[in-house]
Amino acid sequence: MDQRTYNQYCATARTLDLVGERWTLLLIRELLTGPKRFGDLQTSLRGLGTGLLATRLKHLEHEGLAQKITLPPPARTPAYALTPAGEELGPAILALARWGLKWAMGEPRETETFHPGWAVLGLRACFDPEAATGLRAVYEFHIDDEVFHTRIDDATIEALHGPAQHPDVTITIGTEAFLRLTGQDLTLAEAIETGAASVSGDGEALRRLKGLFRLPLPHDRKTDRPSS
Amino acid sequence: MDQRTYNQYCATARTLDLVGERWTLLLIRELLTGPKRFGDLQTSLRGLGTGLLATRLKHLEHEGLAQKITLPPPARTPAYALTPAGEELGPAILALARWGLKWAMGEPRETETFHPGWAVLGLRACFDPEAATGLRAVYEFHIDDEVFHTRIDDATIEALHGPAQHPDVTITIGTEAFLRLTGQDLTLAEAIETGAASVSGDGEALRRLKGLFRLPLPHDRKTDRPSS
DNA sequence: CGGCATCCATTTTGATACTG
DNA sequence: CAGTATCAAAATGGATGCCG
Numbered sequence: 001m002d003q004r005t006y007n008q009y010c011a012t013a014r015t016l017d018l019v020g021e022r023w024t025l026l027l028i029r030e031l032l033t034g035p036k037r038f039g040d041l042q043t044s045l046r047g048l049g050t051g052l053l054a055t056r057l058k059h060l061e062h063e064g065l066a067q068k069i070t071l072p073p074p075a076r077t078p079a080y081a082l083t084p085a086g087e088e089l090g091p092a093i094l095a096l097a098r099w100g101l102k103w104a105m106g107e108p109r110e111t112e113t114f115h116p117g118w119a120v121l122g123l124r125a126c127f128d129p130e131a132a133t134g135l136r137a138v139y140e141f142h143i144d145d146e147v148f149h150t151r152i153d154d155a156t157i158e159a160l161h162g163p164a165q166h167p168d169v170t171i172t173i174g175t176e177a178f179l180r181l182t183g184q185d186l187t188l189a190e191a192i193e194t195g196a197a198s199v200s201g202d203g204e205a206l207r208r209l210k211g212l213f214r215l216p217l218p219h220d221r222k223t224d225r226p227s228s
Numbered sequence: 229m230d231q232r233t234y235n236q237y238c239a240t241a242r243t244l245d246l247v248g249e250r251w252t253l254l255l256i257r258e259l260l261t262g263p264k265r266f267g268d269l270q271t272s273l274r275g276l277g278t279g280l281l282a283t284r285l286k287h288l289e290h291e292g293l294a295q296k297i298t299l300p301p302p303a304r305t306p307a308y309a310l311t312p313a314g315e316e317l318g319p320a321i322l323a324l325a326r327w328g329l330k331w332a333m334g335e336p337r338e339t340e341t342f343h344p345g346w347a348v349l350g351l352r353a354c355f356d357p358e359a360a361t362g363l364r365a366v367y368e369f370h371i372d373d374e375v376f377h378t379r380i381d382d383a384t385i386e387a388l389h390g391p392a393q394h395p396d397v398t399i400t401i402g403t404e405a406f407l408r409l410t411g412q413d414l415t416l417a418e419a420i421e422t423g424a425a426s427v428s429g430d431g432e433a434l435r436r437l438k439g440l441f442r443l444p445l446p447h448d449r450k451t452d453r454p455s456s
Numbered sequence: 457c458g459g460c461a462t463c464c465a466t467t468t469t470g471a472t473a474c475t476g
Numbered sequence: 477c478a479g480t481a482t483c484a485a486a487a488t489g490g491a492t493g494c495c496g
Contacts, residue, residue, distance in 0.1 A: 004467075004488085007275065009336040010346040011328030011353070012257050012321055018332060020253070022469075029240050038478050047235065049470055054479060064449030078478075085331050085449040092327055093240055095320035100239030103313050104246060108237040118238040125239070221292030221313040232469085232486080250488075266458050277489060282459060306458070461494080468487070475480075 018063055019089065023048050025096070027056055028065070028082065028089050033117050033148070034161040035069060035081040046113050060086065090124075097125040102216040106227075108179075116143035116175055119182050120150065120159050126213040129155035135212075137205040140167035144175050152212060169201035169209070184215060246291055247317065251276050253324070255284055256293070256310065256317050261345050261376070262389040263297060263309040274341050288314065318352075325353040330444040334455075336407075344371035344403055347410050348378065348387050354441040357383035363440075365433040368395035372403045380440060397429035397437070412443060 006013040019025055023045060030036055030044050042053055057080055060066035065086035071079050082089075101122065108114065120141065133155050140149045140163060149164035150157060171188075173181070177196035180186040188210065191197035199206060220227035234241040247253055251273065258264055258272050270281055285308055288294035293314035299307050310317075329350065336342065348369065361383045368377045368391060377392035378385060399416075401409070405424035408414040416438065419425035427434060448455035 006254065007337075007340050008254075008346070009333075009340040009342040010257075011325040011333060011350060012346075013254060013328075014332040015324045015328035016253060020248075020250070022248070025244060025248070026234065026236075026241060029238075047470075049472085050479060051471090051481080052469065083449070084452045085447070088331070089327055092320065092323035095323040096243045097239040099317055099320055100241075100243035103316070104242040105237075105239060109235075112235050112237040114237040118236070118240075122239060219313070221311070224312045275489070277491090278459065279461080279490095280488070458496090459494100462492085464490090466487105466489080468485100470485080471483090473480105473482080476478090 015092075018065070021056070021059075023052065024056055024060070025089075025093060027053075027060070028086060029093050029121065030117070031066060031080060031082045031086065032090055032093065033121060033159060035071065035079040036161075037071075037077060037079045041080070044115055044117070065089070094121075094125040097122060098216065101125065102219055103221050105218055114175065114179070116141075116146045116178065117148065117161060119143075119178060120148040122182060123150060123213060124157055124159045126215050127157040128212060128214045129157075131214075132157070132212050135208065137168045137202070137208065138164045138166060139205070139209065140164045140170045141178075142170070142172040143178050157212075167201060168205040169199065171197060171199050173197040182215065243320075246293070249284070249287075251280065251284055252288070253317075253321060255281075255288065256314060257321050257349065258345070259294060259308060259310045259314065260318055260321065261349060261387060263299065263307040264389075265299075265305060265307045269308070272343055272345070293317070322349075322353040325350060326444065329353065330447055331449050333446060342403065342407070344369075344374045344406065345376065345389060347371075347406060348376045350410060351378060351441060352385055352387045354443050355385040356440060356442045357385075359442075360385070360440050363436065365396045365430070365436065366392045366394060367433070367437060368392045368398045369406075370398070370400040371406050385440075395429060396433040397427065399425060399427050401425040410443065 005017045019028065026045060027041065030041055038053070042048065042050060045053070057066065061068060064083055066080050066082055069079055069081050071077050132152050136153050138149060138151045140147065147163050148159065148161055149167060150159040151164065173191060174196060177186060177191050181188060181191060188197060192199060217226050218228050219225060233245045247256065254273060255269065258269055266281070270276065270278065273281070285294065289296060292311055294308050294310055297307055297309050299305050360380050364381050366377060366379045368375065375391050376387065376389055377395060378387040379392065401419060402424060405414065405419050409416060409419060416425060420427060445454050446456050447453060
């Protein structure tokens with residue numbers, strides 16, 4: 001499979017031999033929010049053909065980073081999940097994401113796709129453990145037709161696809177408003193006022209939400225200056 | 229250059245659009261220990277031809293991640309250095325390295341190359357800030373014919389190519405022994421006894437050295453078990 | 457040495473058609 | 477759906493040769 005190795009006895013190079021090929025890290029990014037089916041992966045990763053997707057999944061399976069599983073009843077359909085080794089690539093991917101948030105985001109381009117799951121993973125990238133010491137809360141997001149939840153538990157965060165068991169707060173919002181929220185163009189209060197968002201549950205937990213994350217100030221790579 | 233974009237409004241994808249092509253992250257890894265000349269980069273990155281190296285460097289320059297500089301006198305020769313934006317990819321690369329140290333290292337393969345700089349960057353990956361709070365020390369390493377130093381200063385670490393200004397400790401050691409040292413096959417005391425290493429300087433700083441790093445226990449990706 | 461240009465063999469990829 | 481099969485386009489690797 002990977003006959004094109006860097007041939008370096010170096011931890012970074014060895015890692016990139018395993019996951020440095022095109023699409024592989026994005027595939028793992030998708031799986032970081034929970035198991036996904038073949039078709040869902042293809043939908044999220046526009047441009048990745050079925051052939052290459054199958055090849056990549058086989059490679060990840062072969063290398064012990066992902067596993068083909070059967071979803072629990074009543075679904076009983078095949079899906080792919082990360083192994084513990086794959087899961088531990090989370091910190092590396094989040095580090096890349098943090099860099100991107102600071103140095104590479106700006107406005108969406110016409111041609112770009114977007115999926116709410118990416119922004120939810122962004123929350124994980126921006127989570128501030130110190131701000132959450134001693135706290136516990138579960139937030140459920142309904143963004144367009146996708147559902148996510150994040151569970152905060154004393155300096156740890158979890159952000160997964162699907163509904164939560166016992167959400168303290170439920171937030172329903174459209175993709176566009178959610179993007180402006182994370183882009184700091186809009187506060188949650190404003191979104192609620194204008195009807196762009198609706199919220200139910202524990203008001204105190206809701207008030208604490210914003211303080212749990214530290215969104216980086218975007219910078220211009222060429223001037224090294226805040227840009228916006 | 230990068231007409232092959234993922235076209236996703238996602239921080240990870242945007243980052244990989246900039247640095248996800250083959251060789252790019254390894255190029256940045258090389259520059260993380262200080263400016264390097266064209267030829268030195270090519271020596272470190274066996275398999276990367278002059279043409280592709282030139283292309284990649286231009287791309288990094290164009291995107292504001294690296295800069296072509298002229299080395300200070302008496303060298304006055306061209307070299308490449310990271311910009312602040314490029315420098316900030318350090319955490320992401322170190323996260324990939326930490327993963328590799330845990331899940332992908334094992335023994336060197338016959339075909340693999342090795343350069344001491346990679347191991348020195350590994351120290352940065354394994355540095356434990358908590359263990360270093362309040363400490364200050366500069367260590368200089370002479371590994372075969374390459375010189376590096378790392379400066380510890382109250383929970384921060386710097387690891388650069390070249391000699392230090394005022395090293396507290398100087399360690400001279402061969403590549404092979406240094407590898408066994410970082411692989412925990414050998415203690416520094418043993419290396420000194422057998423003549424594989426020689427040391428001069430502040431004995432107290434030397435004694436503290438080992439405690440500053442937490443080397444991950446290697447695991448097997450398939451069984452999720454410690455492997456060695 | 458530093459770096460670009462060119463040519464060519466091999467891989468990798470992207471897109472689409474096709475099958476159980 | 478979940479994948480295989482196929483083929484054209486692009487990226488890479490290696491070998492040169494050139495020029496300041």
